Amino acid sequence: MNLPKNVGAMDRNIRLAVAGVLILAGLMTGNIILDILGLIILATGAIGFCPAYLPFKFSTVKKSD
Numbered sequence: 584m585n586l587p588k589n590v591g592a593m594d595r596n597i598r599l600a601v602a603g604v605l606i607l608a609g610l611m612t613g614n615i616i617l618d619i620l621g622l623i624i625l626a627t628g629a630i631g632f633c634p635a636y637l638p639f640k641f642s643t644v645k646k647s648d
Contacts, residue, residue: 586632591643598628 590598602625609617627633636642 594643
């Protein structure tokens with residue numbers, strides 16, 4: 584599957600950090616919703632594609648000249 588990259592480096596790093604915090608908080612509190620949300624954010628950061636950006640034609644990938 585060829586997904587267009589629409590998550591830039593800074594966006595990706597923020598997503599990975601937030602995902603780690605959410606997953607850890609979910610594991611410590613037993614809240615499965617935090618774990619699921621963290622895994623979704625982790626996946627979008629890891630693959631560099633966010634489906635929520637598509638309808639708005641939004642991208643954080645820097646365009647090289």
